[in-house]
Amino acid sequence: MNRVTLRKTLISCALLGAVLLLAIVSMSLLGSERLPARASLCALASLGSSACGLTQDQFDILFQIRLPRILLAAAVGGSLATAGAGYQALLRNPLAEPYLLGISNGAAVGTMISLVFFGAIEWTRPLLAFSGAFAATFAVYRLARGRAGATPERLILAGVIVTTFLSSVIVFVTTLMDATRIRSFTFWLLGDLSGSSKALLPVAITITILGALTLTLHARSLNLLMLGERDAFDLGVEVGRVRMVVFLVASLLVGSSVAASGSVGYVGLVVPHLARLSLGSDNRISIPAAALGGALFVIVADTVARTIIAPRELPVGAITALIGAPLFIYLLKRV
Amino acid sequence: MCFLCLFVATCSAVSRRALLILLLLAISFGCKSGAGQRVSLPARVTRVVSLAPNLTEIVFAVGAGDKLVGRTSYCDYPPEAKAVAEIGDTLHPSLERIIALKPQVVLISTSSQLEVFTQQLQNQNIAVFVTDPHDLEGVFRSIQEVGEMLGQKDQADQLVTKLRERTTAVEQAVKGKQPVRVFYQVSAEPLYTAGHDAFVTDLMRRAGAASVTANVPGAWPKYSNESALAARPEAIILPTGGSMGSVNSDVTEALRQSPAALHGRVYKINDDYLTRPGPRAIDGLEAMARALHPDAFK
Numbered sequence: 001m002n003r004v005t006l007r008k009t010l011i012s013c014a015l016l017g018a019v020l021l022l023a024i025v026s027m028s029l030l031g032s033e034r035l036p037a038r039a040s041l042c043a044l045a046s047l048g049s050s051a052c053g054l055t056q057d058q059f060d061i062l063f064q065i066r067l068p069r070i071l072l073a074a075a076v077g078g079s080l081a082t083a084g085a086g087y088q089a090l091l092r093n094p095l096a097e098p099y100l101l102g103i104s105n106g107a108a109v110g111t112m113i114s115l116v117f118f119g120a121i122e123w124t125r126p127l128l129a130f131s132g133a134f135a136a137t138f139a140v141y142r143l144a145r146g147r148a149g150a151t152p153e154r155l156i157l158a159g160v161i162v163t164t165f166l167s168s169v170i171v172f173v174t175t176l177m178d179a180t181r182i183r184s185f186t187f188w189l190l191g192d193l194s195g196s197s198k199a200l201l202p203v204a205i206t207i208t209i210l211g212a213l214t215l216t217l218h219a220r221s222l223n224l225l226m227l228g229e230r231d232a233f234d235l236g237v238e239v240g241r242v243r244m245v246v247f248l249v250a251s252l253l254v255g256s257s258v259a260a261s262g263s264v265g266y267v268g269l270v271v272p273h274l275a276r277l278s279l280g281s282d283n284r285i286s287i288p289a290a291a292l293g294g295a296l297f298v299i300v301a302d303t304v305a306r307t308i309i310a311p312r313e314l315p316v317g318a319i320t321a322l323i324g325a326p327l328f329i330y331l332l333k334r335v
Numbered sequence: 336m337c338f339l340c341l342f343v344a345t346c347s348a349v350s351r352r353a354l355l356i357l358l359l360l361a362i363s364f365g366c367k368s369g370a371g372q373r374v375s376l377p378a379r380v381t382r383v384v385s386l387a388p389n390l391t392e393i394v395f396a397v398g399a400g401d402k403l404v405g406r407t408s409y410c411d412y413p414p415e416a417k418a419v420a421e422i423g424d425t426l427h428p429s430l431e432r433i434i435a436l437k438p439q440v441v442l443i444s445t446s447s448q449l450e451v452f453t454q455q456l457q458n459q460n461i462a463v464f465v466t467d468p469h470d471l472e473g474v475f476r477s478i479q480e481v482g483e484m485l486g487q488k489d490q491a492d493q494l495v496t497k498l499r500e501r502t503t504a505v506e507q508a509v510k511g512k513q514p515v516r517v518f519y520q521v522s523a524e525p526l527y528t529a530g531h532d533a534f535v536t537d538l539m540r541r542a543g544a545a546s547v548t549a550n551v552p553g554a555w556p557k558y559s560n561e562s563a564l565a566a567r568p569e570a571i572i573l574p575t576g577g578s579m580g581s582v583n584s585d586v587t588e589a590l591r592q593s594p595a596a597l598h599g600r601v602y603k604i605n606d607d608y609l610t611r612p613g614p615r616a617i618d619g620l621e622a623m624a625r626a627l628h629p630d631a632f633k
């Protein structure tokens with residue numbers, strides 16, 4: 001990486017990182033219950049080692065409920081945005097997005113299989129979600145490659161087909177499922193961060209960070225791939241290997257986020273676009289920026305979801321779609 | 336019911352646009368109040384189909400079980416109901432099968448079952464009877480209305496009188512007792528509770544409980560974990576063990592350190608009593624009152 005790019009990457013990441021940290025702290029002061037701001041800040045600054053005058057209940061709300069949820073929102077947003085940026089670069093298609101390509105649905109089917117057959121065994125959830133995401137990625141990719149190569153239109157068409165096919169699988173299984181279990185499952189399909197187990201939080205955060213780092217390290221190859229696979233090959237990119245890395249990493253990212261929170265839409269579409277519009281299309285900058293920006297986006301969206309009609313709640317997926325769709329239309333018009 | 340309907344409806348249409356349409360549908364047709372409405376009933380009703388377990392229970396309880404020609408797969412009580420032909424489940428009833436059974440009236444437990452479906456039935460000259468009780472009085476009213484419609488007015492009146500007596504007995508027993516602050520957990524993940532419009536909220540009040548979510552708008556709201564924790568309920572009611580099986584038998588994580596959980600005041604009560612606005616709701620009332628105020632029933 002040359003010096004100018006490296007500096008630009010570091011500066012933009014440092015800035016976004018600072019904003020992200022600020023968001024984590026400030027959003028943890030907001031919620032359906034009012035917490036004393038000064039004492040909460042003091043407790044957060046001590047990383048939970050001192051209660052700073054918070055009551056036990058207030059302390060639990062802050063550290064057992066709010067903060068884990070915010071961190072999970074960050075992991076989910078970071079994952080989806082990074083995966084979106086990766087797909088968009090690899091497939092040379094600005095519309096490639098986990099949700100639109102049916103990859104989220106693949107992960108959802110995997111999670112559903114885990115819930116139906118291995119309900120009690122929690123670790124099967126991310127594993128099967130990952131397998132589902134990977135299978136869906138591969139299916140879309142193979143379907144998109146016609147004799148004329150993978151055109152953007154073919155890719156989106158393949159995504160639509162895989163999405164609708166998997167949607168009908170989901171509908172079919174939920175119809176057979178017994179009514180008492182459908183309830184929690186359907187909410188989860190819309191993307192919801194309230195019910196996720198804490199066991200998945202460290203897994204999700206680790207996968208997000210490692211995934212974003214791996215894709216950033218492959219960003220130079222992805223830049224060359226944006227010229228076309230043949231040109232990239234001529235310039236020394238191991239096209240097959242890079243493609244496999246992106247597919248695997250992106251499937252892992254989507255799988256872990258869907259297993260933790262269901263299908264949250266539009267994050268993988270809107271955030272990488274914003275990153276490219278503001279920072280340019282160099283993947284070495286836009287991929288890490290998308291990761292941080294995605295975390296920020298979902299944290300804010302989830303704060304809206306859990307406070308706007310408090311003490312009732314909305315699924316975060318409804319908010320990301322409400323913010324995401326108009327924003328995307330605006331972006332489309334600008335480009 | 337409204338909420339369940341919305342739920343499963345959204346599940347069968349995974350796309351977001353469909354969700355929005357369904358939300359609008361639910362708002363415009365669904366969660367409105369009002370006890371019952373009738374559409375051009377024939378003079379003598381001899382064939383009815385029930386699309387909800389509570390209505391099946393009401394039909395049998397007023398002694399009109401012989402007139403029931405169709406029921407949903409959820410209608411499992413009384414045991415005789417199982418001999419009646421099945422027409423699908425509450426949310427996916429088979430229109431063809433209903434029409435083939437030639438009912439004069441179809442009983443529906445909430446108006447949120449899609450308008451289109453009602454229209455189709457009416458096109459076949461089948462009347463639709465809708466109930467959507469939000470309190471115990473509403474339950475009594477629907478028992479009397481169903482009884483009257485099926486020519487069993489006297490038996491329905493007797494049943495309601497008896498149920499009223501049992502209700503009064505419970506209310507008398509808990510009178511003067513300090514209401515127990517209760518959290519009613521519909522499901523743990525995600526956390527759902529009973530809000531202002533749920534009939535079980537009225538049932539809890541009569542059982543000597545003060546539901547901490549009694550003033551939350553709606554019938555079955557998704558509830559904030561931190562608000563549940565901050566409410567510090569003295570008791571938790573888990574509707575479970577009936578049709579739910581073992582589902583919902585654990586307290587949600589946010590309430591594991593609540594006074595209720597620490598003092599062992601978590602009560603599992605048959606969900607069929609608490610979720611079906613029918614005659615057995617009084618069993619639920621009694622079970623809740625006995626659990627919350629054991630000393631009042633010595």
